[in-house]
Amino acid sequence: MREYDLVIIGGGPAGLAAAVAAHEAGLKDILILERDNELGGILNQCIHNGFGLHTFKEELTGPEYAGRFIEQVKKLDIPYKLNTMVLDLAADKTVTAMNREDGLFQLHPKAVILAMGCRERPRGALNIPGYRPAGIFTAGTAQRLVNMEGYMPGRRVVILGSGDIGLIMARRMTLEGAKVQVVAELMPYSGGLKRNIVQCLDDYGIPLKLSHTVVDIEGKKRVEAITIAQVDEKNRPIPGTEERYECDTLLLSCGLIPENELSRSAGVDINPITNGPTVNESLETSIPGVFAAGNVLHVHDLVDYVSEEAGAAGRHAADYIAAGCKAEDHKALPVKCENGVRYTVPVAIRPDAAGENITLRFRVGNVYKNKKVAVYAGDACIFSRKRPVLAPGEMETVILKTSLLTDHPEAEGITVTLEEA
Amino acid sequence: MEEKNLICINCPLGCPLTVTLEGGEVKTVTGNTCPRGEAYAKKELTNPTRIVTSTVKVKGGKLAMASVKTATDIPKGKIFDCVKAIQDIELEAPVAIGQVVLADVCGTGVDIVATKNVPARG
Numbered sequence: 001m002r003e004y005d006l007v008i009i010g011g012g013p014a015g016l017a018a019a020v021a022a023h024e025a026g027l028k029d030i031l032i033l034e035r036d037n038e039l040g041g042i043l044n045q046c047i048h049n050g051f052g053l054h055t056f057k058e059e060l061t062g063p064e065y066a067g068r069f070i071e072q073v074k075k076l077d078i079p080y081k082l083n084t085m086v087l088d089l090a091a092d093k094t095v096t097a098m099n100r101e102d103g104l105f106q107l108h109p110k111a112v113i114l115a116m117g118c119r120e121r122p123r124g125a126l127n128i129p130g131y132r133p134a135g136i137f138t139a140g141t142a143q144r145l146v147n148m149e150g151y152m153p154g155r156r157v158v159i160l161g162s163g164d165i166g167l168i169m170a171r172r173m174t175l176e177g178a179k180v181q182v183v184a185e186l187m188p189y190s191g192g193l194k195r196n197i198v199q200c201l202d203d204y205g206i207p208l209k210l211s212h213t214v215v216d217i218e219g220k221k222r223v224e225a226i227t228i229a230q231v232d233e234k235n236r237p238i239p240g241t242e243e244r245y246e247c248d249t250l251l252l253s254c255g256l257i258p259e260n261e262l263s264r265s266a267g268v269d270i271n272p273i274t275n276g277p278t279v280n281e282s283l284e285t286s287i288p289g290v291f292a293a294g295n296v297l298h299v300h301d302l303v304d305y306v307s308e309e310a311g312a313a314g315r316h317a318a319d320y321i322a323a324g325c326k327a328e329d330h331k332a333l334p335v336k337c338e339n340g341v342r343y344t345v346p347v348a349i350r351p352d353a354a355g356e357n358i359t360l361r362f363r364v365g366n367v368y369k370n371k372k373v374a375v376y377a378g379d380a381c382i383f384s385r386k387r388p389v390l391a392p393g394e395m396e397t398v399i400l401k402t403s404l405l406t407d408h409p410e411a412e413g414i415t416v417t418l419e420e421a
Numbered sequence: 422m423e424e425k426n427l428i429c430i431n432c433p434l435g436c437p438l439t440v441t442l443e444g445g446e447v448k449t450v451t452g453n454t455c456p457r458g459e460a461y462a463k464k465e466l467t468n469p470t471r472i473v474t475s476t477v478k479v480k481g482g483k484l485a486m487a488s489v490k491t492a493t494d495i496p497k498g499k500i501f502d503c504v505k506a507i508q509d510i511e512l513e514a515p516v517a518i519g520q521v522v523l524a525d526v527c528g529t530g531v532d533i534v535a536t537k538n539v540p541a542r543g
Binding site for chain 2: 044047048059061062064147175194199313389
């Protein structure tokens, strides 16, 4: 097997954008490994519109957005292998993979970009009581069945969780003739975008019940009925609030988990909050030369930001190889989060290794109104911006000028926090 | 005088808007924090439109289905008619992004176009 300088694991939006950016940065020897039978990843099943407003200044569907990047990869002649499953990534960056043409093979690249995306939280991880009949799907599985394979998973539907895929599928199933009876959400707020609540639920008169969860599933062979109930502030079902819906299908849209089995096998440090690798400002993991971007790093709401982040990872990987693959010994400032900021990407910043600007992305743990996002270098406030509203469902981005950090050489760390506006 | 409530979708703020209408015409919009809220309320209550996306079957393609959309937004009230009109279409591979699948859907003057490349099999 021919060796490559850079191997990108995953041919979805992150992998494609990383490949294009690495190529444009001068690195020509790239291979993309994709386990599905086409490039594009999850975008291929996201047939709704709303993608690309930031990147292309127009509103595209998922397959069209993916198509733009696939076209670039093909134009640049970047090689890729489809139907190829990566089985292992070792700490020395040895990639073990297999497919029907090449059999089992190993690659020894100079750098690796992790772009495996995420997967949905399945029923087994949700502790829902009741029987285990057919008819229970994650929203994304239903989306693939309807949009790519042409099957309808059911006719009478209840949805648990108000993540964006669940909301999108409420509309999609309705348009295909199903009756979506209710969307139940455990939290007192929706995890989905406002736009999706209005255009996928309100437009079709589908009720959204906040602070509700599924307490029973009936049916031995196939789902026959679902019972939901209201929950108290500790998420315990309140007796007497049960409502029973006769239905044949339950869709689950209860969160996404970065898919990091390979990262773990390589020994990459994982952030327990994001379930993704810890990275520095160059999106480099705890193993020098292994970079991560997109939903494998932390779950994004907008693909535009995935492309942007992956582009940066691609450029940093190209720089790493061009500089002779040396682990550089720069002072790293840890990034701490406080006051409702749940996590940040990156978790450490090396001002001397950063370019002109540093992108900090983070999420908050609750809905906050009239706050200020503030960033401190040591004790000095170097950034502050008013935010009328912050919600867990909306990722926040702060772009810092690197000079703001180099102006404070005494600082031993960076803090991202929320303050009263 | 008629009163309607809706939620603005322009940003995560999600302002609860209260709109008063007289003879189908928007008189006042309150509850919005910025001018985009007023524009949204007016459009939503006088001429709401949506882009509709769906899928159609493909014969002889590497994939079984091709995704499609209305080339521009169509009146909200025509969404179900539009989906019905798409339902029985079966395309021959190859299919190319942008290819017109059905012209002037339901008299809206808007075409249904493919949003996916599906190469022919073999």
